Amino acid sequence: MTPPDVAVDLSIFELFKNAHIVVKLVIIGLVLASMWSWAIIFEKFFLFARTRKETDNFEQVFWSGQSLEELYQALSQRRNTSMAALFVAAMREWKRSIERNPKPSAGVQLRVEKVMDVTVSREVERMERRLTFLATVGSTAPFVGLFGTVWGIMTSFQAIAVSKNTSLAVVAPGIAEALFATALGLLAAIPAVIFYNKFNTEVARHAGRLEGFADEFSAILSRQIDKTTV
Template identity: 60%
Template sequence: MTPADAMQAAPVADMSLFGLFWQAHFVVKIVMVGLLGASVWCWSIIVDKTLLFRRVEAEMDAFEEAFWSGRSLEELYRSFNDRQPTGLGALFVAAMREWKRSFEGSGRQIHSLSQRIDKVLDVTIQREVERLDSRLLFLASIGSAGPYIGLFGTVWGIMTAFTSIAASKNTSLAVVAPGIAEALFATAIGLFAAIPAVLAYNKLQASVAKSQSRLEGFADEFSAILSRQIDERLSVAA
């Protein structure tokens, strides 16, 4: 049989994306479906975190405007304590709650109040950063493992393609190309899932670092304000 006769005898393969998926080995199909599912989940995280960071940024701007507007700390505390604040509001409420708790009752535990406020602020910052950083590890995992998972599907598909070629004893391009294309399609899906995950992870991690720096800066400022008031009260008491 001449090469031309072999090409005419070979069945016409469906080279569309759906055709490549449908004709692939079931192991390769599992890899493709898993990567597509991971890609969908990555995009849901990306959208959710992007909206979250925009909201957090707006809340921080609004709180700083209210904090430096000249309103008393008691008034601010009453307005923010009625809700469940996040970000800078959470730091402010946590520190003020510890402040007020230290002056309740007959005993005034003021001598170690500054250290307790610093500890409360550190714990609150850690909690807020964990909230912002949640689920970002999944993006990093898909970004690093996605290409290798796709490559596994590709290797398996190529092995299956060459096994079929050896069984049919037909090495014409019309026979070889569809199997190779199906296998490479798995790598393409792996890159499709991994590239956005890596880019989004780097961008969102930068946003987490920016928010953390802003939280720590406010914590230092507010701790200094409360520390001055503690010193004033101690000097009056003395």
């Protein structure tokens, strides 16, 4: 009489509990990488949304016709980011220069432009912070999961060799844990790649807005220098 088939528990918890220590480490590493990736993704979502709002509000105030001196005095009393930080840095250098020489020269404009370039670089660096981790997860997680897959298949073959039994009860757990490692690798990598590309586009777009404002503000300073030198 043929014995009844033995039920095989292939739940995620059982797969992890019965997995080889190497596969367990792979799974834990991928889960942690995925959690940290999602934490970065949500943080960047809020950061870019706040930055867009602050930039829009600043541009609205800047082009409303308000005195640049009044705007500088209002903004210099608080911590600024994005375009407001660019404006404050440029105005601070401008005021320092005209305090030394009431009739500014082209060298003043050059220094202000240099300050704005440095500020733009800092703002871009601030927005790009931790994006490298997303790129790393996106490029390495599938290979880490594949490593767990290969190890799980090796474990499955060893179990077959020891038991000399090719039934599903012997083969299934090892194959399942192997595929589970691959799935986790893809689960960590796919969102990381998608949002890394999205955030890189956001950074490039915002950098373009900052550089455009820097050019416009430089033109304003150039006109001011022309008036004082006439």
